[in-house]
Amino acid sequence: MNVIILGPAGSGKSTLVRSLLHFLKEREYDVKAVNLDPASPPIYDAFKNVRDFVKVENVMRRENLGVNGALIKSMDIALNYIDKLIVNSDFTLYDTPGQMELFIYLNSGIEIARKIAESSLSICVFTVDATVAVTPENYVSILAQNAVVSLRLSIPTLTVFNKVDIAEVPTVEDVKRKLKEGGTLSELMEGLLDFLNLTTANYRIISISAKNGEGLDDLLGAMNEVFCSCGDLS
Numbered sequence: 379m380n381v382i383i384l385g386p387a388g389s390g391k392s393t394l395v396r397s398l399l400h401f402l403k404e405r406e407y408d409v410k411a412v413n414l415d416p417a418s419p420p421i422y423d424a425f426k427n428v429r430d431f432v433k434v435e436n437v438m439r440r441e442n443l444g445v446n447g448a449l450i451k452s453m454d455i456a457l458n459y460i461d462k463l464i465v466n467s468d469f470t471l472y473d474t475p476g477q478m479e480l481f482i483y484l485n486s487g488i489e490i491a492r493k494i495a496e497s498s499l500s501i502c503v504f505t506v507d508a509t510v511a512v513t514p515e516n517y518v519s520i521l522a523q524n525a526v527v528s529l530r531l532s533i534p535t536l537t538v539f540n541k542v543d544i545a546e547v548p549t550v551e552d553v554k555r556k557l558k559e560g561g562t563l564s565e566l567m568e569g570l571l572d573f574l575n576l577t578t579a580n581y582r583i584i585s586i587s588a589k590n591g592e593g594l595d596d597l598l599g600a601m602n603e604v605f606c607s608c609g610d611l612s
C-alpha cells in the first residue's frame with residue numbers, strides 16, 4: 379500500500395514520514411520510506427532516495443537555473459527513474475516536494491503519482507500546517523488547494539492538519555460562522571465542502587502532531603478505512 383505524503387512547503391511532510399515510519403514499525407508492519415524530494419536529504423531512514431539519481435543543487439549549477447526551475451527540471455529527470463523508486467511493502471511512505479504546482483498541472487509530478495498508484499493500492503495524505511490554517515480565509519484556500527490536488531491526481535485523499543501541538547484546528551462550523559460574520563467567501567466555503575465530499579475519501583479532518591506523534595492512531599484508522607473502501611485487503 380502506497381501512502382503519498384503531499385502538502386505545501388513546510389507543512390511537515392518529511393517530519394510526518396519520519397514519525398509514521400517509527401509508528402508503523404513499532405506496530406510490526408513492514409514499512410518503508412521513499413524520498414521523492416530532489417531538494418532535501420531525507421531526515422529519516424530512506425529505503426530509496428531520488429537524490430541518488432538527481433539533486434536540485436547540481437541541476438541549478440549545470441543548467442544555470444533558479445531553485446524553483448531546477449526543482450521542476452529535477453522532477454522531470456526523476457520521472458525517468460520512478461520504476462527504481464517504487465517499493466512494495468505493507469506501507470510505503472512517499473515524501474514529496476512542497477511545490478504544489480508539480481501535482482496540479484505539471485506533467486512530472488502527476489505522472490510520478492500515477493505510476494505509484496498503478497503499482498499498488500494508493501492514497502494521498504494532504505498535510506496542512508494548522509498554524510497557517512487559523513484564519514477562515516487561509517483555511518478555505520488550503521482546502522481548495524487540497525481539493526484541486528485530489529481531483530487532479532484521482533487518488534483517494536485524506537486531509538491531515540499537522541502541528542496541533544502548537545495550533546488549534548478550527549471546526550468547519552467555526553469557519554463557516556466566521557466567514558458569515560465577515561460576509562466573505564461563505565458561499566464559496568459551502569460549495570467547496572460539497573466539492574471536497576466528491577473529491578476526498580471519507581472526508582473528515584484528522585488532527586495530528588508529526589512532532590510528538592499525537593493523532594497518528596487516528597490517521598492509521600482513516601488510512602485503513604480508505605483501503606477497505608477501495609478493495610478487499612484480506
Ligand SMILES: Nc1nc2c(ncn2[C@@H]2O[C@H](COP(=O)(O)OP(=O)(O)OP(=O)(O)O)[C@@H](O)[C@H]2O)c(=O)[nH]1
Pocket residue numbers: 385386387388389390391392393394415418474475476477540541542543544586587588589590
Ligand atoms: N511544532 C511542530 N512543528 C512541526 C511539526 N511537524 C513539522 N514541524 C516543523 O515544521 C518545519 C517543517 O517541517 P518539514 O517536515 O521539513 O516540512 P516539509 O513539508 O517536509 O517541508 P518541505 O519539504 O520544505 O516542503 C520543521 O521545522 C519541523 O520541525 C509538528 O507536528 N509540530
Ligand SMILES: [Mg+2]
Pocket residue numbers: 391392393415418473474
Ligand atoms: Mg520535506
